[in-house]
Amino acid sequence: MLNTTILDDAPWQGRIFTGSWHEARGGVSTVLEPATGATLGIVGAAGIEDLTDSLEQARDAQRTWAAAPYSERAAVMRRAGDLWQRHSREVEHWLIREAGATRAKATYEVRGAAAECFEASSLPSHPLGEVIPSERAWMSMTRRLPVGVVAVIAPFNAPLKLAIRSVAPALALGNAVILKPDPRTAVSGGVTLARIFEEAGLPAGVLHVLPGAADVGLALVDHPAVRAVSFTGSTAAGRAVGQIAARRFIHTHLELGGNNALIVLEDADLDRAVGAAMQGTFFHQGQVCMASSRHLVHESIYEEFVQRLADQTAQLTVGDPAVEDVALGPIIDDRQRDKIHALVTDSVQAGAKLITGGSYEGLFYRPTVLADSGPGIPAYDSEVFGPVAAVARFSTLDEAAHLASDSEYGLSLGILTSDVTTGLALAERIPTGTAHINDQTINDEANAPFGGMFDSGTATRFGGAHANIEAYTETRWITVRQETPAYAM
Template sequence: MFLDATQWTDRIFIGGTWRPGSGGGIEVVEPATGGSLGRIGAADSEDVARAAESAAAAQREWAARPHPERAAVLRRAARLWGEHADEISWWNVREVGAVPGMAGFALHVAEQECHEAAALPGRPYGELLPSEEPRLSMATRVPAGVVGVIAPFNVPIILAIRSVAPALALGNAVILKPDPRTAVTGGAVLARVFEEAGLPPGVLQVLPGGAEAGAALVTHPLVRVISFTGSTEAGRKVGELAGRHLKRAHLELGGNSALIVLDDADLDAAVNLAAWGSFFHQGQICMTTGRHLVHRRLYDEFVERLAAKAGKLPVGDPATAEVALGPVIDAGQRDRIHAIVEESTRQGATLAAGGGFEGLFYSPTVLAEVTPRTPAFAREIFGPVAPVARFGDADEAAELAMASEYGLSLGIVTRDAMKGLALARRIPTGIVHINDQTVNDEANSPFGGVGASGTGSRFGGAAANVEAFTETRWITMRGQAPTYPF
């Protein structure tokens, strides 16, 4: 068995070993049933301090290893995601509430992230610079040191590995703090993968925990870079705290992404894209289509077709039935979703489909007659809700798309791709998909948002990863020392 729960029961991963956490233990709850899947350890600030010291000591030796050795560890890690896919997927479905297709996608991305990261150690790591002095001048990239990664509950494998893999490949040590609600899938699984891949002890530490552990990670002086994925509210606090301690924080935050359906769109294609964009993984994705902006000529039929599709999507336990949607993560998240839906209908939105729940299973919901003043339009819902607003021309579509503090992803559906691209250029977002919905992810592509969605493309692609997890150092060399006036 690759994943032996007895290893991490009431334990955290420090210095290459599982040991009791000072914060006690965390119950691993299956959201679909409310049953217990086991327990994992919880870290506090003392554990973070121990982990930081262990990571700093291990990082120096790891960074000094020949680049083919680091690359080989990442390649072995990539293979392990595939070799143990069934076992890892079981945890992903049960602990996260992901449908099997989503679990499989997460494993595919994790494998690709490791393959992409394996290419980083062999890349050129600097450049020669002209100098007005008789010397060799160069700029080199060096590992940042210890990188703190704080990952959320919704897609825990992807949102951890996309920082962990490149940071390790570039010679850093990593302290990973997964969300306590998905600490096995987002933490223990990564510890096992890299342990089996031959990563030296101490280079990766896994510390499940809450706000205390997160704050300690951000403020510890040995942790030089923070890679945070989560809500905009939490990201503002992380960024502020990191700024006070003069360290970089890469923030991938919330979204309220728009799908624009132009008047020439294929309506069947548009509805298919819309349903996937809003309902995939129960809408618990930062790129989820949070606003559907539809030309008035197509609006009524679009709403009717999307509502009909939503009403037919099966919802249930993804571990025991073939369903399109599983549970949301917990009661707090469910209640937040429902409050936004109810407030929106009180303020004039029309419930075209859904709007109810049973346990943690929230029905795919379509809200019509939505305006920028509707709560479901203005807020990130993070649930399976599709608010639909109408527009009259491209100028109004652009204004509606920009009527949000977020700027993560954008989808545009049109038979004229160049017209779609011209419209996209008017709307500031980090990601654009012409004739596709807003939820897409590839390991070799830059990922990130603007505005309240974060600090730009900090993940994906060699350039973004090198920028995120290294420092630039200026080095000069002379054949003999110069003579100065005094």
């Protein structure tokens, strides 16, 4: 009989997971609740020796796992999906307390985790290759093979969703995985994955969960056993990871920052536009790479949009999502809060108009609207990663396209209009990895390819069978002759 909980019945406190739970050479790390500062638990902190041991074990275990019948790998993924659903309330509780997620955001992550596993369960039965026409008297074909050991480095903001979207397909395709979650969210983004796959029957040694500092992550990418890396995080950290990976010629999948534009055309439904803008900007306190940070609004509706947005934003509740139903929870830590506040205050000094927000108590930052934004305003030019809407105006479609494109990032785009054809045509002019007509910028589905351009990452490397197979397998060319030809030199 399966455990009734996935955390209370396992010896994970103060330990790391390598197929079993044991003490880490790097010591331990305290898990804190952002809303209260309370200690929620203790996780193991992996050191370099732990990493080395795990990589050796993973390399050995991967060969056996890859040789297992495809139906066995598919069954593990299906059981994992069922387990996420069965234990959803427990995992949601940890996301709320450890990551500061609201109930809606926690539910989104757990449902997404189940969906990722169910989608991954179809990968083992995909064709392994194809037969290629040839002029020679042989059979020419390709075969897809697992890359081997995959390093997954996941961030704090959506710790479960941004880990499982790489872990599940990589495992399903016959790879072993070393997961390094952010130490701030090591339970919801690490321990829960170890426990779910442990319960689902994944063979020991195929998945390792090693919370650790940045040096552990860089050493992981640099280890010769690792043949692919999936990194989600800041552009600066992604560059460091990418430089190591490029030197080693390994598969590199980077999903980095974003400063996404939400364009509101003059014919948009204003009530719905404001609702979409708030959802895209304030979901999970704006700590989302896909957040609608730059609001580009047609000049004919600009003043009314700003006023409506400010009025409704001022009514949003901010507090501890573990004890009350709130719209926004806490920022992850004081360093991130201080960065947000500095961008807001610098923006006001640069000429932006603070309409509402711009203040905080502890880690609870009030959702903020900055009017008169545009190029030269720090909160408009930069990725804030906080609950801040920088609103600018435009007069023509050409200007809207220019403003939206004038960024080093290229992750997500939203366009709100009553004319879908115009929206699609405008989206064609703005280079981003994803674009949503008549929706805000935060959207993701397990079967859809996802990724960004430019400083937002290495394009569509996450989601969907095609992208995942490309990401976590190698292509091998094979030929077969009936007999060896009689070569004459």
